[in-house]
Amino acid sequence: MYINLLELDYIQKIYIIILSLFIGSFLNVVALRIPKGESIVSPPSRCTSCGHRLGWLDLIPVLSFVFLRGRCRYCGDRVSPFYAVFELLALIGAWILYDHFGMNWEFPVGFFYICVLLVITITDLKYMRIPDKIVFPSMGAMLLLRLLIHPLPYWQYILGFFAGGLLLLLIALVSRGGMGGGDVKLFAFIGLSIGLYQMLLGFFFACLLGSIFGLIFIRLGIYKRKSPIPFGPYIAMGCFVAYLWGTQLWEMYAAVF
Ligand SMILES: [Zn+2]
Known part of the structure; x- marks a missing residue:
């Protein structure tokens, strides 16, 4: 046996x-x-x-x-x-x-989530775009998956969806083009996929990684100072980490403060 x-x-x-x-x-x-x-x-x-x-x-x-x-x-x-x-x-x-x-049901759902993050990383690097044709069908599929498989309570995913979209929409309005419409829809998808708390943490990590690598790449001359920087790869990295280790990180944070 x-x-x-x-x-x-x-x-x-x-x-x-x-x-x-x-x-x-x-x-x-x-x-x-x-x-x-x-x-x-x-x-x-x-x-x-x-x-x-x-x-x-x-x-x-x-x-x-x-x-x-x-x-x-x-x-x-x-x-x-x-x-x-x-x-x-x-x-x-x-x-x-x-x-x-x-071999848990969250495994295929998580893998689908990672696949979407990988695809938008490629499209953002290659075309500087996060296309609706990828994000909208992914949202639909994730909605169905989350109706069936939801380790967190439903409200986490629902609030994640609206808060993710709204947060990025506000930033897009304030930054006037610094953040695109693609990012707004992508964060709605991410919130729907991983829930409110994880999505917020993912956003924080994405900004952190974007700033650190942004500065390094500007120094190395890979990014030009005034040209737009693709944010997709940092969103993918940050939201991958938040999805897998977000709960532990929130608990650590709560224990410290
Ligand atoms: Zn050839």
Whole structure:
């Protein structure tokens, strides 16, 4: 019996690794094509340099990139490591979630939440946008999921949704374009996904990370002082941390003050 249980755990982990890598690969496609109004199923993926249609051997998440040494098999041009990095991030996210929740119903909900955060990170880095076409369907799906699976009381998610949207709307109005409409809808989605308290903490972390990295990147000359800085990656990082460790952090805070 003992061995069977171990084996089960082992198989689950392999399954999670493979599935999350392929989902990560799919997220790249969603994030790069949806903002351009393209279909996510056709045309098939092509090399961005030579336009050669990519076969399944070129599309194995992470491994193709490693075995082809980051080059296109047909023209030898460099392939952006971007795709492999986001495939790996999907894997790392799934792994941390599995470690945190185990095979609990919150695991798939949390993984969906992380997938949305990854997609908006890519669209914000690539196109400086958090598209409605991604946020609105995600909201609808999350609403259904939260009706069924809700570790926190319902009011947390409902208030999270309205407070998240309202908070960012106020900031957007005050900052006059510093914060976009995409951020407003995204925070409504985040509040709906993780609840009021976690969302507020996530917002705080996102601002903190954004300021720290913003200053570092301006110093290094990666960001220009006056040009807009994509906030999406910091929202994703901050709200990922808040989702998983928010409750403990709130308790620590309450214990200190
Ligand atoms: Zn090529």
